Amino acid sequence: MRRLVLLVFLVLALSAGSGAARSTQAIVGIYPSGTTFAASGAAPAHPASSVALAMPVGAVDDATILVSGAQNVAIQSPVLAGPLELKLLFAHYVSVDGKAVPDALLPWDGSQRSAEHTNQPVWLQVTVPYGTAAGAYTGSVVVVADGTRTSVPISVTVSAVALPRSNEVSGSLLTAFNFAPQSYGAKVNALYGVPATTSLPELFSFFASYRLSPNNWGYGNPSRASGYTSDRRWWLDKAGEMVAAAGQPGQFASMWIPISNNRWSASTYVGGRSPYKPQAWCRYLRSVHGFWQKHGWLSSYPYLWGMDEPGLTRYRVVAGQAKAAHACFSGSHVIVTGRPTAENRFLWNGGKDDVDDWVVLASRYYGQYTNPAQSQRGVSNATENLRLINAARRRGKQIWAYTYDAASHSTPGFTATEPLSDPRLFVDWTALEGITGLLYGQGTTTYSKGNPLDSNDREAGSYVLVYPGRNGPIASARLEVIREGIEDWEIMNVVRHKHGAAAVRRLLAGLFSTTSAGAKLGCTVGCPLKMGTPYSWPTWSHDATTPQKVAQMRAAALQAAAS
Structure with a gap:
């Protein structure tokens, strides 16, 4: 009898506790x-209490709704004035x-889902299609948290400024992101049974939609x-798979010329061409x-990356690579991860064996302590370092930047454990x-x-910016x-051309020490300025106020670009 009374007491206590939890209103x-x-x-x-975005034509931007303390979340009645488009994304932990x-932003139709943690973010993604007229556009969504409805107004101010399309070189930030299509296809197949023939074509177009080139x-x-060969077996049909990846017309502003660099193993060299023997490249490159000419891809920015962080001795190999590329692939651009120095001046002195684009590690861009x-x-x-970089610029060389996760770096980066504003700040620094x-x-x-949607631990998530999805790629919040x-x-490139570099710096003065x-x-x-790094760099904003500062900068930049 005592056991029965105790059991009834426990059931009542649990019920009361559950009711108390449900009666606590969620916060939106x-x-x-x-x-x-x-x-x-x-x-x-x-x-x-509302969403307000300032956007150019051709942009895809986001706002986040945080639902705190709810067990279940839904979005109802999503409305946005056309031709603008509104999508919903559920943030998966x-x-x-x-x-x-x-970090993983799951495509969502707004139907009820269980909150994964006390704080559940959901994203509103707004697209301004090309051809949209400048003006104010409004809409709303209704957030339903444990049955309680909260209306969220949306206002989008569309500027007359239009972004370049993803395949346009002029006005675009050129990109070159390491990419492992076979890894994606294999993981999607392992997790969902979807074949690579289905998953990979969509992967490349997804990448292009983020203004990235592989x-x-x-x-x-x-x-x-x-060179390219055809075969009835799809995985050996190099010509067909290249057309499927690059698109026709092409969908990328910058395009990787398929030559391996020193990080590839010899057994995987593309076209069987060794990066150390550029003298054997010419027939292949032609x-x-x-x-590429047949398929209209030469209007892109073709780049060849044959050596990664080569060091002084291998810079002589880079010279041979540049000479071969310039002679045998007209319009090509040779890039190298490294910075111009007095010792490698032979690669930026105006010769036919010059590097075209120096890709400088961001933390080494300026210099160091004294x-x-x-x-x-x-x-x-x-x-x-900057003095030599500017000397190379004066000789017509482009300067790119790169980063990777390392404790010695003094810059924002792309890891999943640093403030989410950091990846955007890194790109803004390039501006x-x-x-x-x-x-x-x-x-x-x-x-x-394993499943990267469960754990993504390698170097704080640095190797995964795109998650494998059953019905298509899943963007990370960082992407x-x-x-x-x-x-x-x-x-800001428009601002730079209209008003000069000083105008860009003034726009970014609230985000960087400039x-x-x-x-x-x-x-x-x-x-x-006193900082804890031996390498000189500006301070940058990375606290809770940063996202709002970035939004204010965007609005001011659009005004400057339109004036």
């Missing part, structure tokens, strides 16, 4: 894209180094020195050039410095064992803000 707040959310705890301060991060054509990479003895002699190392291209070498679809950063760059004359740098010693 609106935040700018790039806001960082924890799985539990207090929501970020100062939420808005992924374990990154043991921390739950809302460093790998997957099954479209030639396997023979003769064949690839002819195939010890007190040097300072007393009037020496400063804070901009020693600050007039950098014309962005390379990312760690990867976007390089998966480890969304990278695209918004690319849009920022393209808007004046209209240039960045104000920090380092451990010998820099104008």
